Amino acid sequence: MPALVLLGAQWGDEGKGKATDLLGGSVDYVVRYQGGNNAGHTVVVGDQKYALHLLPSGILSPGCTPVIGNGVVVDPQVLLSELSGLNERGVDTSKLLVSGNAHLITPYHETLDKVTERFLGKRKIGTTGRGIGPSYADKINRVGIRVQDLFDESILLQKVEAALDFKNQVLAKLYNRRAIVAEQVVEELLGYADQIKGYVADTTLILNNAIDENKVVLFEGGQGTLLDVDHGTYPFVTSSNPTAGGACTGSGVGPTKISRVIGILKAYTTRVGAGPFPTELFDEDGEALRTIGGEFGVTTGRNRRCGWFDAVIARYATRVNGLTDFFLTKLDVLTGWERIPVCVAYEIDGRRVEELPYNQSDFHHAKPVYEYLPGWTEDITKAKTFDDLPPNAKAYVKALEDMSGAPISAIGVGPGRDETIEVNSFL
Ligand code: GDP
Ligand code: IMO
Ligand code: MG
Numbered sequence: 001m002p003a004l005v006l007l008g009a010q011w012g013d014e015g016k017g018k019a020t021d022l023l024g025g026s027v028d029y030v031v032r033y034q035g036g037n038n039a040g041h042t043v044v045v046g047d048q049k050y051a052l053h054l055l056p057s058g059i060l061s062p063g064c065t066p067v068i069g070n071g072v073v074v075d076p077q078v079l080l081s082e083l084s085g086l087n088e089r090g091v092d093t094s095k096l097l098v099s100g101n102a103h104l105i106t107p108y109h110e111t112l113d114k115v116t117e118r119f120l121g122k123r124k125i126g127t128t129g130r131g132i133g134p135s136y137a138d139k140i141n142r143v144g145i146r147v148q149d150l151f152d153e154s155i156l157l158q159k160v161e162a163a164l165d166f167k168n169q170v171l172a173k174l175y176n177r178r179a180i181v182a183e184q185v186v187e188e189l190l191g192y193a194d195q196i197k198g199y200v201a202d203t204t205l206i207l208n209n210a211i212d213e214n215k216v217v218l219f220e221g222g223q224g225t226l227l228d229v230d231h232g233t234y235p236f237v238t239s240s241n242p243t244a245g246g247a248c249t250g251s252g253v254g255p256t257k258i259s260r261v262i263g264i265l266k267a268y269t270t271r272v273g274a275g276p277f278p279t280e281l282f283d284e285d286g287e288a289l290r291t292i293g294g295e296f297g298v299t300t301g302r303n304r305r306c307g308w309f310d311a312v313i314a315r316y317a318t319r320v321n322g323l324t325d326f327f328l329t330k331l332d333v334l335t336g337w338e339r340i341p342v343c344v345a346y347e348i349d350g351r352r353v354e355e356l357p358y359n360q361s362d363f364h365h366a367k368p369v370y371e372y373l374p375g376w377t378e379d380i381t382k383a384k385t386f387d388d389l390p391p392n393a394k395a396y397v398k399a400l401e402d403m404s405g406a407p408i409s410a411i412g413v414g415p416g417r418d419e420t421i422e423v424n425s426f427l
Helices: 016-024 076-088 107-123 132-141 147-151 153-174 182-197 203-212 244-249 284-293 311-321 360-365 391-404
Strands: 003-008 029-032 041-045 048-052 065-068 097-099 217-220 258-266 269-271 305-307 325-329 339-348 351-353 367-374 408-412 420-422
Touching: 003 016, 003 244, 016 041, 016 217, 016 258, 016 325, 016 408, 029 203, 065 203, 076 182, 097 203, 107 132, 107 153, 107 182, 147 153, 147 182, 153 182, 203 217, 244 258, 258 311, 284 305, 311 339, 311 391, 325 391, 339 391, 367 391, 391 408
Parallel strands: 003 217, 003 258, 029 065, 029 217, 065 097, 258 325, 325 408
Antiparallel strands: 041 048, 269 305, 339 351, 339 367, 408 420
8 A cells, every 4th residue: 555645625625734644644755746835734733733835744744754746836935934934843854855846936926926816807716826827837838947957057047037038028018017137036046045955856766666665655635626727617726736647747656556545525615716616605604614614724814715515526526536535524513503405416507417517607507406414413523433423423424425436434523633533544
């Protein structure tokens, strides 16, 4: 069982950080394979709370080697400040490995992210403003700057100049902004080089060797399935592939090496930013989910949009990721509702639809078809086994499992490491 993927099954913020941290004590490597510091992964260890953006959650487990894979976009300033923040709290970060092939987020990517959003006006995506999209766009356009470029000053300048050639025209002529000076960007980037150099490694080779030696490697996704640039609610998506295939391209480990794919699934649904969301609530139930669930963004502090569980999305996540298991999180948040609506299908222009429509307009028109499951009032935060749960909570979990297409192997009943019911072992 050497390699597993752990990813978001909805629109992000499902509790990936907690789930990764829980397994971190038993695995040798935790690898981020896509995204960047748009992620906000919360880990609660005892009375300590950590918010990780770029670093893999495995960094909090002393025996584990954290890896930033080639598919990640790295803001060097964020990397160094996150490392020093953890060091100040006594966390040893010396084992970190960073792929030399990962692309950088530079100050001009962040600028472009913000001006593009402003330019889009009411059609904006609601990005995190961290430069994620522009950095991935440069990668695909073959004008990106990679981590390894930090260590060759003349190459770096040539590449930054090439990247800015076109962008400066756009900034000046379209956005009425001052052009960015390549030499200044290079100077800033070079200022990070020495501090980053010691972490840079051939991560693809190291991870493949580790798997051959039967070490356990865990891939930690950022964002979620419905934010995937290919399989999500395009264009209201992020610019990478959080879905399972991204773990392969974003790390250089082939699909035959991956034995298990775990979807992190919230017991209800949330979304940050713009885009369709069929079960979104605009009433006091939505407000209650936000308040009880603490649904405020870890990265941007924005209110998360909240709604009921959507089984159509869960089934879709099972399909496009080849999920072997679910980790159901935040079941405790649903305590106290007399009955809990669950979306089992959509109604689209008068038709009942059981699978996620591939057509964007259809998805925008999708109305949830609800089934109502009986709720529970007992405190479940101390439950250690499935049988400790009240009958209606058990029935809710079983119903979600039947609708979602993969076994629920763990259940979160609180944010802490130990507030988890393990149904089947992941390792
Ligand atoms: P991620 O981006 O997927 O890692 O998730 P976030 O950290 O952005 O959001 C999940 C939030 O839920 C965090 O505040 C976690 O501490 C919290 N959390 C995770 N699992 C549970 C759970 O089972 N119950 C409760 N009440 N909170 C949880
Ligand atoms: P974690 O890993 C929730 C959303 C943004 C926006 C869209 C594009 O914590 O689950 P981007 O800055 O990536 O170009 O923004 O994606 N988004 C997230 N939503 N959780 C995240 O990460 C997210 N990362 C990006 O809100 O709608
Ligand atoms: Mg998050």
